[in-house]
Amino acid sequence: MGFSKPSVPPVEPDKVYDLPYLERIRILSRYWAENGFGSPTIFHVIYIVKLVFFYIAGGYLVGTLTSGFNPFHPGEFWTEPVLYQKFILWTVLLEALGVAGSWGPLAGHFKPFTGGWRTYGRVDTIREPPWPGKVPLTDGDRRTPVDVGLYLAIIVTLALSLVLPTVDDAGLTAHGFTGGRVSPVLMVILGVLLIGLGLRDKVFFLQARGEQYLPAIVFFALYGAVDMIVALKLLIVVVWVGAGFSKFGKHFGMVVPPMVSNTPWVPLKAMKRINYRKFPEDLRPSHAGNLLAHVGGTLVEIVTPLVLLFSTNKTVTIVAAVLMICFHLFITSTFPLAVPLEWNVLFAFAAGFLFLGNPNWDGFGLGDMTPWLLVVTAAGLLFFPVLGNLRPDLVSFLPSMRQYAGNWASATWAFAPGAEQRLNERLVKPAPMVIDQATELLGSRDAAEVALYQVMGWRALHSQGRALNSILVDQLGDDLDHYAIREAEFMTNCIVGFNFGDGHLHDHRFIASIQKRCGFEPGEFIVAWIESQPVHKNFQRYVVIDAALGIVERGTYQVADAVAEQPWLPNGPIPLTVEWRLAGYQRVRYPRPAAVDKTVAMPPPATVESAPDGSGGGGS
Known part of the structure; x- marks a missing residue:
């Protein structure tokens, strides 16, 4: 790899779709094993600069100067609880803005580097309530002015918590601490706002790392x-x-x-x-x-x-x-x-x-x-x-x-030729789709395709990658070789601005939200999705989603089978146990056009097909 140029996998970019899909996985998983993503050094320099100067130095100055400490004498205050409080609040602020975790090119954000505020501060982007229909005032999947208002209120509350004077605490003073604590009233307000917006959009709650920082905020507000x-x-x-x-x-x-x-x-x-x-x-x-x-x-x-x-x-x-x-x-x-x-x-x-x-x-x-x-x-x-x-x-x-x-809910998306472009045309989102971002970065759509298949090679090095590829082989058959296969995590990044490896952020409800806006035809957009392994089970559950029809198949596979295979499945797909299949479901095929142009509309569908055993395999 160079300072500003990525290393290049041994795949001719304009021939990537001439290779069978599993052959791409074989080449690129081996390439990853020796080279990783092959990112240019400048990417890592950008992260180091952001981490050292923006997060560490910025947080240190904010935490010390707003608490009355001299930043040149850390030995006098580094054990003060208020400093730790402000470090956590500084981190929450950056996470909420989208400039901390899941930021930048190593998280699939090539241009722009962040989704955060570009998503939560904008109406009509997709939101994902964790319990729609069960928690009052949380139904719907459209971000409204109410959601934007809640988001801005959280940002303002975090900023005020960092800059306003601390309050005295007799308990801390009794232990020799002199800095006081962040206002408990502001912590109560912040906690209520985080819960309120989190009930309307689980994506924001997880991006703010509410599962870890909300308990700390509760302790800041209520505990001696x-x-x-x-x-x-x-x-x-x-x-x-x-x-x-x-x-x-x-x-x-x-x-x-x-x-x-x-x-x-x-x-x-x-x-x-x-x-x-x-x-x-x-x-x-x-x-x-x-x-x-x-x-x-x-x-x-x-x-x-x-x-x-x-x-x-x-x-x-x-x-x-x-x-x-x-x-x-x-x-x-x-x-x-x-x-x-x-x-x-x-x-x-x-x-x-x-x-x-x-x-x-x-x-x-x-x-x-x-x-x-x-x-x-x-x-x-x-x-x-x-x-x-x-x-x-x-x-x-x-x-x-x-x-x-490594035990994640995960998914892989498969698009018939030309169908992927509809996501750019019909979704309100913080960024272009990842293929378009990578094309602008690399100067060639073919080179961008190779880069995205490197990510698929990475996924196949993990247990769920073998399972996801097995499901796609079973569902798409030979069509797998000319469908655009995408890592769901990177795709979700572009649509909701964040993903951290959690397949729950792009489950069947999320696909339904996309379908409502994009109107895919049957067979155009197929999703293989798997749930994490429960601690007391030896199998994982999967579903197959046709965006136009919803869930069309449910089943299980043995974790040991996935772990035992190679990324490129040289022995064929791992065994799948089909537990349910949508009555009458037959996948619509979209054959490869004579000259593939991935930016134009797809050819009309071919005849409807179904494998004799009901597996949906890609027969001719």
Whole structure:
């Protein structure tokens, strides 16, 4: 890769659709294993500059100068609770504006770099209520002036919380703190606004990372000094341990190798290949890859936080805190897709602030918290992680605390020739579709197609990628080779401005919202969608959606079958168990035109087809 030019995969851009789809996956998954996305170095420089100067330096100056601290003497105030409060509020503000996580080219935002405020500050964009029809005043999928008003009120409240004078707190003063705390009244207002807008649009709530920061805001508003600090410790430990617990199973071993492959500072391809069993023939994780995942990830995220929570030994606590700081700095350095860099830096600081700056032996241990409040807080923090692991269909993987565990609800979209353009023509959204953004960046639509198929190669390195490709093979047959196959996460980014790997943001209800505006014909837009694996099951559920008809098939597959396969399915699609199929459903075919022009209207559909076994396979 160059400073301003990406590395180029071994695919002739104008011949990409001449290759069978699974051959593209074979080439590009192998390419990813050695090169990652091949992003130009300037992308990483942009993220580093934003992180260091805008987030860290900007947050530090805001937090110190508005709290009456001299920023040149951090030793005098770095343990002050108000500083941590303002760091969290600064992070929430940037997340809400869309300039923190899921920002920029590594998250599929090429031009513009953000969707955030361009989505939430604009009427008629799609909104996604989490419980439509069940919560009053939340029905509908159109953003209204009310939603925009709520969003602006949140931004204003966050800004006021950062700049207005702090209030005195006798409990903090008794422990030697001098900075006071952010106004509890403003925290109550902020919490109410976040819940109100979140009930009307789950996308915003998750972008603001409400599942983690809303509990902290509640603690800021309602808890006394000691209870607040101990509750914040409980919160971060639940996040850490929940993430560690979610990495048990067959998925996480497949996450780390492609993440390391995309790490810009790993200099040698051999260091990337070592994480795969036998490159290039076998791209399942090697023993070294699994060891890095489950020792460097699972073990550290479970054991170390519990040590921090219960330790009263200074040396042990220092070692554990340093380990967690290094853990988050390592993740930051890998530039993972969705780039949650600010979140990782905040958690690195939190490990030091909470457990070294306000240690258990100084009156901030579990035993120092009000007993009944400790029970209520722990139960509240554990509710969604427990429910989400047992019933992932009910809870986003973010409140379930299953961040980057490989066990995601995921989807792949398939468009008949020319159909994709309708998304640009008929949707009110914050950005052009990703193929158009990449075309402007790379100067060629063919080169942009190759770049998007690199993302499909990345997805196929994960367990759900094998399943999604198997579903598409089963549904589309030979038509798979000339349909435009897209990673749903990047597509959703363009339409609602945010996605963090959560397939619940582009489920059947979201597809119905798109269909209402775009009016696809049967067979033009097909979606393969899979749900996360419940902790007590050995299978995952999938659905097939024809945008014009809704869900047309439901079924399951065994996780072990997906994990055992190669990304390009050399042995054919993994076995699928069809549990239900829409009566009379027959997929409409759209054959490949003689000369593919992906920007014009598609040819008329061919005859209606259905596989004899009801699988919907792509017969001739």
